[in-house]
Amino acid sequence: MRDGTGYLQCIVFKGNVTSEVFEVAEQLHQEASYEVTGIVKEEPRAVGGYELDATDVKLIGASEEYPITPKEHGVEFLIDNRHLWLRSKRQVAIMKIRHRVAKSIRDFFDNRDFTLFDPPIITPNASEGTSTLFEMEYFDLGKAYLTQSGQLYAEAGALALGKVYTFGPTFRAEKSKTRRHLTEFWMVEPEMAFYDLDDDMDLAEEFLEYIVKSVLEHNKADLEVLERDISKLEKIERPFPRLSYDDAMQILKDEGHEVEWGKDLGAADETIISNKFDKPVMVHRYPAEIKAFYMKRDPENEKLALCVDVLAPEGYGEIIGGSQREDDYDKLLGRIEEHKLPVDFFKWYLDLRKYGSVPHSGFGLGLERTITWICGIDHLRETIPFPRMIYRNTP
RNA sequence: UCCGCGAUAGCUCAAUGGUAGAGCAUUCGGCUGUUAACCGAAGGGUUGUAAGUUCGAGUCUUACUCGCGGAGCCA
Numbered sequence: 179m180r181d182g183t184g185y186l187q188c189i190v191f192k193g194n195v196t197s198e199v200f201e202v203a204e205q206l207h208q209e210a211s212y213e214v215t216g217i218v219k220e221e222p223r224a225v226g227g228y229e230l231d232a233t234d235v236k237l238i239g240a241s242e243e244y245p246i247t248p249k250e251h252g253v254e255f256l257i258d259n260r261h262l263w264l265r266s267k268r269q270v271a272i273m274k275i276r277h278r279v280a281k282s283i284r285d286f287f288d289n290r291d292f293t294l295f296d297p298p299i300i301t302p303n304a305s306e307g308t309s310t311l312f313e314m315e316y317f318d319l320g321k322a323y324l325t326q327s328g329q330l331y332a333e334a335g336a337l338a339l340g341k342v343y344t345f346g347p348t349f350r351a352e353k354s355k356t357r358r359h360l361t362e363f364w365m366v367e368p369e370m371a372f373y374d375l376d377d378d379m380d381l382a383e384e385f386l387e388y389i390v391k392s393v394l395e396h397n398k399a400d401l402e403v404l405e406r407d408i409s410k411l412e413k414i415e416r417p418f419p420r421l422s423y424d425d426a427m428q429i430l431k432d433e434g435h436e437v438e439w440g441k442d443l444g445a446a447d448e449t450i451i452s453n454k455f456d457k458p459v460m461v462h463r464y465p466a467e468i469k470a471f472y473m474k475r476d477p478e479n480e481k482l483a484l485c486v487d488v489l490a491p492e493g494y495g496e497i498i499g500g501s502q503r504e505d506d507y508d509k510l511l512g513r514i515e516e517h518k519l520p521v522d523f524f525k526w527y528l529d530l531r532k533y534g535s536v537p538h539s540g541f542g543l544g545l546e547r548t549i550t551w552i553c554g555i556d557h558l559r560e561t562i563p564f565p566r567m568i569y570r571n572t573p
Numbered sequence: 574u575c576c577g578c579g580a581u582a583g584c585u586c587a588a589u590g591g592u593a594g595a596g597c598a599u600u601c602g603g604c605u606g607u608u609a610a611c612c613g614a615a616g617g618g619u620u621g622u623a624a625g626u627u628c629g630a631g632u633c634u635u636a637c638u639c640g641c642g643g644a645g646c647c648a
Binding site: 221223225243244252255310326327354357359360363365444445446495545547569 | 574642645
């Protein structure tokens with residue numbers, strides 16, 4: 179029996195019930211819903227040590243030929259039946275962990291005087307220009323897009339409220355067919371006035387530690403269902419290793435891998451680096467060339483951006499991307515022009531530098547990637563109730 | 574967009590170029606302190622689509638469709 183709070187074994191003994199009740203019990207196929215009256219007994223043979231000895235059984239909803247059997251199934255079949263797959267023990271455990279991660283995210287920021295700040299989902303501009311956007315016609319105003327990040331709006335919020343965070347769905351029409359991509363995924367993006375890159379990294383580190391500890395504290399049973407090696411999560415404590423991009427390149431070189439300064443780290447590179455540590459690794463100060471226009475340059479080396487990527491352990495890859503933002507009006511305008519972005523759309527964004535600009539920083543954490551890592555599972559499609567992927571938008 | 578792999582019963586998979594099978598599920602019968610129960614029986618197929626090679630194609634060839642993994646890009 180499953181009721182949403184847990185599982186209980188229930189026994190219907192021929193000798194303890196009427197023949198009518200026994201007949202009803204015989205009709206209870208997999209996933210039928212029913213009401214049972216009985217006596218709870220201690221029973222060492224039952225999982226959990228207790229079972230319900232039924233005296234009466236009432237059928238509520240029959241379930242004929244339930245498609246998902248206790249045997250093995252393929253991925254396509256299971257996702258076609260996602261609405262039913264969610265009932266299985268493993269999926270229930272993942273959804274409970276998702277809830278815990280989301281709750282711990284809100285608690286973390288709420289307890290540190292951040293204000294939840296909701297950016298629009300429909301936007302007229304591309305925040306980074308590179309990614310593909312979901313496009314729509316917006317009445318008489320031309321094209322509009324589904325947001326791929328609330329960051330630019332969060333910056334406006336930070337200048338109004340000091341410390342803010344956004345938390346909601348974001349959309350990317352990237353044609354990525356991998357176990358790390360969804361077209362609709364959730365992101366949390368804190369943005370803080372007067373934070374420099376070091377402050378930003380300190381916060382990210384404390385944040386990740388908090389989330390993992392919260393799951394360990396409340397979801398041990400769920401992690402057990404997933405057969406997660408908990409000892410790996412117990413090691414997630416500050417401080418996390420911090421490497422500059424140059425340090426990372428050196429590690430790759432020492433490992434005998436061909437590297438070229440100025441190129442972004444590939445997935446294989448990230449795995450090599452993260453496998454050298456048992457904690458998340460923070461890689462900072464990438465070449466500005468390969469990073470977004472809004473990132474501030476390192477005053478000590480203008481070729482570098484004041485940015486950070488956090489790589490999850492065990493090869494789970496990037497879960498956080500963040501930076502200190504460019505706060506100088508002229509420099510930011512220059513970047514927008516260099517990237518050939520429509521200046522008109524960014525007028526409001528430039529205003530943030532025109533009227534009382536302050537140094538500020540922030541980062542974005544991908545919810546599903548984080549859950550995938552914490553759960554120790556191999557595909558992020560299981561971490562959201564109804565995944566949206568390049569070749570699937572049903573059920 | 575590119576590279577690789579795949580598509581056979583409701584599901585998971587077998588089948589040297591030679592009569593398309595098993596386990597599970599379903600139905601029927603039996604048995605049972607089970608927890609992926611067990612024993613017996615039955616039904617269930619245009620082998621993704623189209624063309625080609627061949628005496629003969631699930632198997633070989635070509636194209637297409639769909640799916641999976643990866644690269645790039647990203648959280």
